[in-house]
Amino acid sequence: MGYIKNPVLKGFNPDPSIIRVEDDYYIATSTFEWFPGVQIHHSRDLKNWKLITHPLSRKTQVDMVGNPDSGGVWAPCLSYDNGTFYLIYTDVKSHSGGFKDTHNYLTMANDIMGPWSEPIYLNSSGFDPSLFHDEDGKKWLVNMVWDHRKGRNSFGGILLQEYSAEERRLVGPIKNIFKGTELGLTEAPHLYKRDGYYYIMTAEGGTRLKHAVTMARSSSIWGPYEVDPTNPILTSYEKPELTLQKAGHGSLVQTQSGEWYIAHLCGRPLEPSGYCNLGRETAIQKCEWTEDGWLRIVGNDAQVKVEAPSLPEHSFDQEQRKDDFDSENLNINFNSLRAPVEEDWASLRARPGFLRLIGRESLNSVHKQSLIARRQQAFRVSVETVVEFTPENFQQMAGLVYYYNTKNYYYLHVSYDEEIGKSLGILSNTRGLYDEPLDGRICVEGLDRCYLKAVLHYSDLQFYFSRDGQEWEAIGPVLDASTISDENAEININGFFLDQGFTGAFLGMCVQDLSGQKKHADFDYFIYEELSE
Template identity: 40%
Template sequence: MTLLHNPVLRGFAPDPSLIRVGDWYYVATSSFEWFPTIPVHRSRDLAHWEYAGHVRGAAPGGSLAGVPDSGGIWAPSLSWDGERFWVTYTVVRSVGTPYFDLDTYVSTATEVSGAWSAPRRVASHGFDPALFHEDGRLWLLNLQNDHRPGGRRFAGIVVTELDRETLAPLGRTRLLLQHDRLIEGPKLLRHAGWYYLVLAEGGTGWEHGVRVARSRELTGPYELDERPLLTTRDDPGVPLQKAGHGELVETPDGQWLLGHLTARPLHTPQGRRCPLGRETAIQAVTWDAEGWPRLRQGGWHPAVEVDVPTRPHPLPPAAPPEGLSWPWSSLREPPDPSWADTTSRPGWIRLRGRHGPESRWASSLLAQRVTEHRAEAEVTVEARPVTFTQAAGLVLWYNPEAYLSLDLTWAEPEGERQCGQQWRGTSGTGGRTVLSLVERDEGDTRQVAVVDVPVAAAVTLGVTVEGAEARFWHVRDGARTSIGPALDFSRLSDDHGSRLRFTGAMAGIHARDLVDAAFTADFTGFRLTCSG
């Protein structure tokens, strides 16, 4: 037996799709507006996981430009037909509207780290699709939506048979199940003569859960289990909250597991907040006398520590990333040498400034997931901004309406008013190079502190996160010097703000040049350390 500690994938790893192929277990997770698209991890013992690659080409045309924050690629479902990996997923192009405005795609590969086939669009009733393989037949499950006034946004689970080669629909789409409580994310399996629908229930927040339905026939009718398989909606004190969106997997020796999403909240004066986003956890499952799946520990609350039926198989230490590979991520497009250059100055990353932080089109930002409630990020930056429209620095990022940044930029001499881009000033000094600490929170951008720095020197920037507090600093004369007060890191979460949010906090580097898109900044020594 192996003891695993949940979450097994920590920090922004939501909507897990867990499968087993031979001795390996694989998990695919949502990537939303971020690249790489659909990261996949693998493990032999369920406790130790490594990045195994991602679904290259999942974004048609290689770009997610223009998709809204927390839009993009939702809830991929991974499967194996005995010869190939399959993945189905949805690209969501509107969030929070009556219309889903989405496209569902299918892609295949012989290896998760290899070449994936060009995505092909299939029937796009809703998000969180899944594929079911049986006796050479292929079925697509999905959620349907009724966008009409008075219609139900979550109007039931449907299934469509697809031609395995062309992916064209075979016959009509059938309704499997409707329920008064919100249900989505269907996964289908066959066990002991029953077809089981494993459903996400109650939305992806504090009311989230997993509910199971079953039928003797694939196309129904389905009966719902009277109780949830998994949820924490009844107890805010459970360490792993928001438990839901699950998938059942059988081990080689006939035991069963449940992969699911979860979150670890901070308890703040403003309520519970989860800046680490939604993460991936695994539970042990048994079947009761009536043939329903149950958590092995009893009840429906997730366990932090779980004994799983594997032999420990620790992975070798991960090699340092080459270039801008995982764990680096970028917004809406993969890193490109035209704006993220790692060759011109060996050991450095050169970012060319482009759009501002609220752009959905051309953000020069590279970031890594924050995975624990204690974290520290540090980087050295060298740049020569000559106008306030140029800036580069260190950022704690959730989305364009929630971030904290410490940037090397330009400002008028102290005491002179802001006069626009054509400023010449009266002092004759040409302005000054400064570090500017900015806090952004839903429509309100606040400059917290400004510190002068030498014009031509490289400067080391850092931030330390302790729970809900983030404290920025820079290195001066060999010592850390604080900049500004402690800022509220917990605002960088799904649970703050008035709009839907589905990702997680990131730490990284960025640059902008709003006029010429020519300003460059060089970064070296980026370090992100996270500890529980």
């Protein structure tokens, strides 16, 4: 039997939606502005998980060019009914200040690996939509409603409306079925049915330290809903001794033998800042039902070590640490910003064995960045690449980036200086404040290949440079890795969020050509290695 070790999905993998289809388990998680949209992991034992697909892989399914930082794909809901997989998701076009523009869609597939259909538009009244398949064949959509009016509860409750599979649209009356509890910030609704009751599971308290999972039930899908008398059923708030903080945003699954588990969001704060540069992650807890029909977490709290279900062990091959770019397609762990990888800016064919990136806009752009990166999924990580690049002016840059969003990043890069020629430097951006933490630039004139490395040790980031890939020298000061986090990105002035962060740290390669000449750079390999903690 053994144990589940949490988090099961490390690094930026928030808002889990878990299902079982026969002997297979799947979890869908949010991807926000990163493309392709929605990560789906697969397991057969709830212990071992593997990233297998991204269903939103076409621009026609989700076009995020121009979306703000931490906009894009929020809180997907994965479900299955009668041979069809359903995926509901939100494309968030704006979310700062009083308003939120949140468009909700449905895509379907007969196989989890796709192809997934073109999206069906549902509504725009709020975010966190979820589809419930009732026993009588009816389908119901729930989503939180956003209320922008001053003096009102902006998290205005949970709306219910029927979805017609025949008409491929929402039909019938809309009703606010649950206004939430005193915890507030009611979101992430999921409906379940058991022993004649409809159960609504929501997240409350906000997706930071006060996060929680709430449950309520009713004999009618339309309500009224009675709140669990021990609400919330899961939270880490005011429990600083717990490794897993921010516990909330849950989703239920039942095993083949009748055991119950909840997948939920969590975070692991750095010390002493309390910031989570690994982002919001996914954990799993065992559950049980009381005699009077309420769900309880076994052990009560979000635990790192959880009793696994009575299922055969099913492990996966370990990921290779080095990618030589010899494949025709990018590794599944790589992502781009807001738009799909296309041959006109990122190519594995232009020079076989290399990733060629064509320089486009700056790291501040929400439109056309030439950036390929992957999640940081451990506190101690070493990342290495080598770049061949011949810049002709200071507006042309290529290198290794530690990236959170357009206002928060560190960038070790090759560029051109009028006095010393081809040279190496560091750019940093923290809450939009631009800096160059390296005192002067380092001349690399005459070097065809520049080897670049980043080593992360919890809150510390150190860049390195090598001329031959063997002898390395530290470049610049030790940098503060905790700034690459949701908490640092958040700017709240009198209750209005001018900036919010919901993602996590990425490490990758990028090229800019601010002159518009489309200078390219070639990367020969990329190494991502998790070090012992």
